[in-house]
Amino acid sequence: MSEYILEMNDISKEFPGVKALSNVNFKVRKGEIHCLVGENGAGKSTLMKVLSGVYPYGTYDGDIVFEDQVQQFNEISDSVKAGIGIIYQELALFPDLSVYENIFAGNEVKKGPFVDWNQTIVQATQILKKVKLKVTPETLIRELSVGKQQLVEIAKALSKDVNLLILDEPTAALNEDDSENLLKLLKELKSQGISCIMISHKLKEVIEITDKVTILRDGKTICTLDASKGEVAENVIIKNMVGREIEDIYPKHPDKKIGDTVLKLDNWSAYDTQLGRNVVKNINLHVKKGEIIGIAGLMGSGRTELALSIFGNPKNYKLQGDLEIQGAPKVLKHTSDAIKAGIAYVTEDRKGDGLFLLQDIKSNVSAAHLKGISTKGILNLNEEVKVGKEYKDSLYIKASSLEQIVGKLSGGNQQKVSLGKWLFTGPKILILDEPTRGIDVGAKFEIYTIMNQLIDEGMSIIMISSELGEVLGMSDRIYVMANGSIKGELAMKEATQEAIMELATQ
Incomplete structure (x- = not known):
């Protein structure tokens, strides 16, 4: 019996005019966490779609050996039956159904020809304990945070008795706490004998959790690094991912020229009539010409709501307070007003919005x-x-x-x-909401370089980010939000991850 639960040998996959995978070799040992990394377009997702049956047998070259058997998956259900579960970055849950209905959707617990709802709830409760999600099975999915929804996806996979769990960017939309909880869960699943493949661009998480890292570049296997041998290091991963050294992912800019204030908010509040509460409360902040302002905070802290309230208020919040642009009071009733006033907003949800x-x-x-x-x-x-x-x-x-x-x-x-x-x-003022979410380290460096070029041209940037390293690496000043309010302003000389988290959890 092989020590490997999975062997993908000489996998090649072509699309019209593009060779997405070229003789890729990828092996996962039983009971290990194996991370798959590479720049966007490197072939990671294509390889996992081959494995899961999205691209059926016969549409690719090479062999898949799972549990010592050569496999010929013709559809996703074939890989599921074999014991492989895959969780994509875009969660596939039914928001208006309960947790237990989602866990067993398509895999119903039956008694004869009928669904046994009592037994469904019993089994759902057991699986929720396994993933350490403390909610009642009857809770609707839409009532859960993104982090908890991610745990429901894992519970859904575990309900099908998987031996290999594939997670595609599982922490991309999670805050620091939810990300940490998810990584702990993966370690516990590993201790229970479940093997995991994790695709991630967050290299610090990769280093924290992985047993091995396989790196793809341009559809080819570049190398596999072994954490037990001390081979897994951020600079080594980056060099193999992008094919060159990037000594500092946050490009230095010592010669910034900071000018006068271009945007000012005084006692700025936004009331959401649907939620029946203020989502932004008494905000006081200012942004100067040629400056990058970081907005940090946990998910739900009001960062995006603040951005939307400035950008012409597309959510129709009831606004209070004063907004000034270059010293002149402004009332921006529509996004077109904001655009005319020189404000632009790059949303966190590039695919949806x-x-x-x-x-x-x-x-x-x-x-x-x-x-x-x-x-x-x-x-x-x-x-x-x-x-x-x-x-x-x-x-x-x-x-x-x-x-x-x-x-x-x-x-x-x-x-x-x-x-x-x-x-x-x-624009004169550019709001970037999670500017590098879900993109690889090489593309991140390019985005950061572009940001520095823009402020050199006199633009001002408000950057909302859940990545503390990004906030610390790119900002000139940092505002920290919690519960819709600004809890503190940090100059860079006093800004640390600990200082940000202390304010963010107030």
Whole structure:
């Protein structure tokens, strides 16, 4: 009997005009946590889709050996029956159904031809204890935080008696506490004999949890590093991921020129009529020209709500307080007012709110400022191509052409398109909400470099981020939020992860 629960041997997969995987070899030992890393587009998700049956047997070359048997998965249900469970970054839950209904959806507990709901609840309760989720089985999914929903996804997989659990960016949308709890759970599952494959761009988490790391680049296996041999280190992973050294992921900028105040909020509050409470409370902050302001805080602290209240209030909050732009009082009743005033907002949800995924690059870049490519109300398609090319080149968007559909780009390149869309509006103040969520380390470095270029040109940036390293590495000052309020302002000389978390948990 092999020591490996999984062996993927010489896996190759082609799409029209693209070789996504080229003779990839990937092995996972029984009872280990094995991380799979690489830049966006490296082939990680494609490899897992081959393994899970999304890409059926016969559409790829090579062999999958699972539990000492050569497998020929023709659909996802085949891999599930074999004992493989996969959890994607976009959670696949039914928000208006209960926790127990979601756990056993498609895998119902039956008594004869009927669903045995009593036994379903009993078994759901047992599985919830296993994943350490303290909620009643009857709770609706929509009432749970994203972190708890992630645990329901794991419970759903465990209900099918998996021996190998695959998690694709499981902590991308989680705060620090929820991420830590999830990593602890994976370690406990490992102690119970369940093997895990984790795809992640968060290298500190990879280093904390992994037994081995396999690195893919351009659809090929670059190397496998063994933590027990001291081979797993951040600089080693980065070098193999991107094919070059990145000594400091946060590019230094010692010669910043900070100017006068461009945005000021006084006693700024936002009341959500649907929730029946203030989601932003008595905010006082200012942003200067050429400055990057970090907004830190746990999920639910009000960071995104603050951004939306500034950006023309698309949620129709009841606003109170004063907003000034370059010393002049402003009332921004619509996002178009905010854009005219020189404010742009790059959303945290680029797929849901930020981009038209079925349209091409040039259409997305021009979408927020059609007047910029129009003559007497008629779109100038030649101008759209010109503008699209300008931002494709200046933001280093990797794509075959301007006509490439945005939904088929990697996460990092999608984020650059979203950024280009708002830069085309010519903003003075750029709000970036989770600017590097779900993108690889190489693309992160490029985004940070672009941010520094923008402030050199006189722009001001408000950066909301759940990654404390990012907040500390890129900000000039940091505001920390909790429960809709600012709990403190930190100068960089006094800013530490501990100081931020102390304020964030008040």
